[in-house]
Amino acid sequence: MVSQLSWYLARVGGLMSWWLLSATVVWGLLLYTRVLGPKAVPGRLLDLHRFLSALSLVFLCIHLVGLLADSWVDIGLVQILFPFTSDYRPVAVAWGVIALYLFAAVQATSLLKSRIPHRWWRYVHTSTFALFALSTVHALTAGTDEGTVRWTTLALTSIVAFLTIYRLLVGRRTSSPASAKPATMVGTAPPPVRREEPSARRVVVSALRHAADGVVAVELAAADGASLPAWEPGAHVDLVLPSGLVRSYSLCGDPADRDTYRVGVLDVPDGRGGSAEVHSLRAGQAIAIRGPRNRFPLVLANHYLFIAGGIGITPILPMVRAVAAAGREWRLIYGGRSRAAMAFVDELSALGGLVQLVPEDTDGLPDLAAALADTPPGAAVYACGPEPLLAALEKTMADFPDRHLHTERFGTARADRHPPGVGEFKVALRRTGRILPVPADRSLLEVIREAVPDAPSSCEEGFCGSCELRVLEGTPDHRDTVLAVRDRGRRDVIYPCVSRALSPILSVDL
Numbered sequence: 001m002v003s004q005l006s007w008y009l010a011r012v013g014g015l016m017s018w019w020l021l022s023a024t025v026v027w028g029l030l031l032y033t034r035v036l037g038p039k040a041v042p043g044r045l046l047d048l049h050r051f052l053s054a055l056s057l058v059f060l061c062i063h064l065v066g067l068l069a070d071s072w073v074d075i076g077l078v079q080i081l082f083p084f085t086s087d088y089r090p091v092a093v094a095w096g097v098i099a100l101y102l103f104a105a106v107q108a109t110s111l112l113k114s115r116i117p118h119r120w121w122r123y124v125h126t127s128t129f130a131l132f133a134l135s136t137v138h139a140l141t142a143g144t145d146e147g148t149v150r151w152t153t154l155a156l157t158s159i160v161a162f163l164t165i166y167r168l169l170v171g172r173r174t175s176s177p178a179s180a181k182p183a184t185m186v187g188t189a190p191p192p193v194r195r196e197e198p199s200a201r202r203v204v205v206s207a208l209r210h211a212a213d214g215v216v217a218v219e220l221a222a223a224d225g226a227s228l229p230a231w232e233p234g235a236h237v238d239l240v241l242p243s244g245l246v247r248s249y250s251l252c253g254d255p256a257d258r259d260t261y262r263v264g265v266l267d268v269p270d271g272r273g274g275s276a277e278v279h280s281l282r283a284g285q286a287i288a289i290r291g292p293r294n295r296f297p298l299v300l301a302n303h304y305l306f307i308a309g310g311i312g313i314t315p316i317l318p319m320v321r322a323v324a325a326a327g328r329e330w331r332l333i334y335g336g337r338s339r340a341a342m343a344f345v346d347e348l349s350a351l352g353g354l355v356q357l358v359p360e361d362t363d364g365l366p367d368l369a370a371a372l373a374d375t376p377p378g379a380a381v382y383a384c385g386p387e388p389l390l391a392a393l394e395k396t397m398a399d400f401p402d403r404h405l406h407t408e409r410f411g412t413a414r415a416d417r418h419p420p421g422v423g424e425f426k427v428a429l430r431r432t433g434r435i436l437p438v439p440a441d442r443s444l445l446e447v448i449r450e451a452v453p454d455a456p457s458s459c460e461e462g463f464c465g466s467c468e469l470r471v472l473e474g475t476p477d478h479r480d481t482v483l484a485v486r487d488r489g490r491r492d493v494i495y496p497c498v499s500r501a502l503s504p505i506l507s508v509d510l
Contacts, residue, residue, distance in 0.1 A: 010066030013059045018139045020056035025132045026159055027052060057107060092141035099134035102127050200240055200288040205281050211264050212343040216279055220261040223286060227258040233318035234296035237261060238458055238466060240288035247274035248464035250315035251292060264343050266311040295465050295482060296408040298322060301380035304330040305371060307393060309385025315408055316384055317344055324351055333358060335366045368396045377402040384408045409463040409481040428507040430472055444496035452510055462498035469494050474506035
């Protein structure tokens with residue numbers, strides 16, 4: 001009975017693992033070839049790809065456990081680890097053993113994708129084709145369900161072959177203009193290329209309201225009257241202003257209201273012009289937005305401590321509402337220069353006594369240590385505000401290692417955290433084929449714009465994330481405040497407005 005159960009486990013586990021692996025390959029090709037559409041691949045579709053792969057690994061483990069327990073097949077650990085050592089169909093089993101190692105390599109490099117050069121991940125991931133072929137041959141020759149496997153193999157092989165050929169043809173068509181350059185162009189610099197603008201949505205200013213001294217709340221509605229995209233607390237939108245300036249602001253309205261977005265904007269007299277232009281907008285005026293996107297998501301926790309300073313209340317406000325509606329334990333400490341300069345005070349006061357307002361002109365600075373001491377271990381601490389507040393909070397957090405800090409900055413970090421760059425490096429623009437020097441006195445973004453004039457950006461101070469680029473080779477020197485401290489070792493992304501390179505050449509996906 002035990003042997004029969006083991007045989008069924010090995011059979012079901014093997015078939016399910018192979019089917020799920022095949023589905024993973026097909027789904028990955030659908031995403032890679034853009035058959036599903038020309039737009040950027042949504043994260044949920046990539047998550048499905050990863051889920052199918054992980055589920056395939058689970059059933060593979062069931063398959064292996066069933067084989068080890070099946071006394072009739074009589075396969076031991078040695079036969080599973082070393083090809084051509086099995087007495088039962090040695091060649092057929094060998095294909096499965098080799099596929100097992102390829103599967104392990106693909107899974108390992110996928111987990112380490114942010115820690116290894118992109119080309120390593122790409123090369124190993126390409127071996128998925130060999131993994132699919134070997135596992136298919138193994139399923140056809142080593143198992144007992146040959147009829148089912150044969151027809152499934154025919155269908156899957158046809159789909160994979162079609163998508164592979166489609167990808168090759170599309171890649172050739174895309175690269176043909178570059179290969180057809182006339183001989184007179186040899187040795188000359190390619191002309192600048194225009195990067196396709198991220199999708200923008202036309203909106204109108206439906207209302208402007210005074211939120212505090214120097215702060216205006218801008219309400220936006222879709223120009224065509226349609227519903228606006230859904231968002232979650234912590235999300236931003238980029239405002240494409242009439243002058244062409246692009247500035248990123250936190251959404252601070254109600255996520256359930258799909259008809260209206262609201263942002264709060266502080267007028268910065270010595271800024272770069274974005275806030276002043278927002279304050280000059282008028283009701284009924286048309287602008288555009290991009291997004292929303294969320295680099296400051298609200299994680300699940302049993303207790304929350306929110307700390308906001310000045311205009312940093314804007315991403316915190318919808319978080320507080322969401323946590324209060326969910327019945328979680330929370331507390332908000334909100335500091336500002338004066339009560340008159342603190343935005344949305346009336347809305348916050350309506351939430352009850354868990355909101356502590358700390359105007360600096362009457363109450364001084366917030367007691368961060370006392371606030372943290374009142375939180376239980378495991379509490380999530382969310383903070384947004386000026387750099388001195390966040391720096392003080394990060395220093396205080398060292399005494400509370402069992403609390404989890406999440407921060408967002410609206411300005412550059414301290415100079416001692418990101419020292420000025422020394423020396424020159426080069427940036428290789430993989431798509432255009434250009435290699436450009438980046439002097440010590442120029443930013444990477446400035447140099448990139450020589451070849452890609454419309455390279456997106458917003459804050460240009462390293463905190464909004466609008467200029468994100470994918471790194472293909474090289475080691476970034478992260479100087480932004482978008483990445484958390486634990487992610488400073490990432491080698492697959494860079495924010496070129498402030499970051500540089502630790503390697504002589506940095507290759508990016510442009």
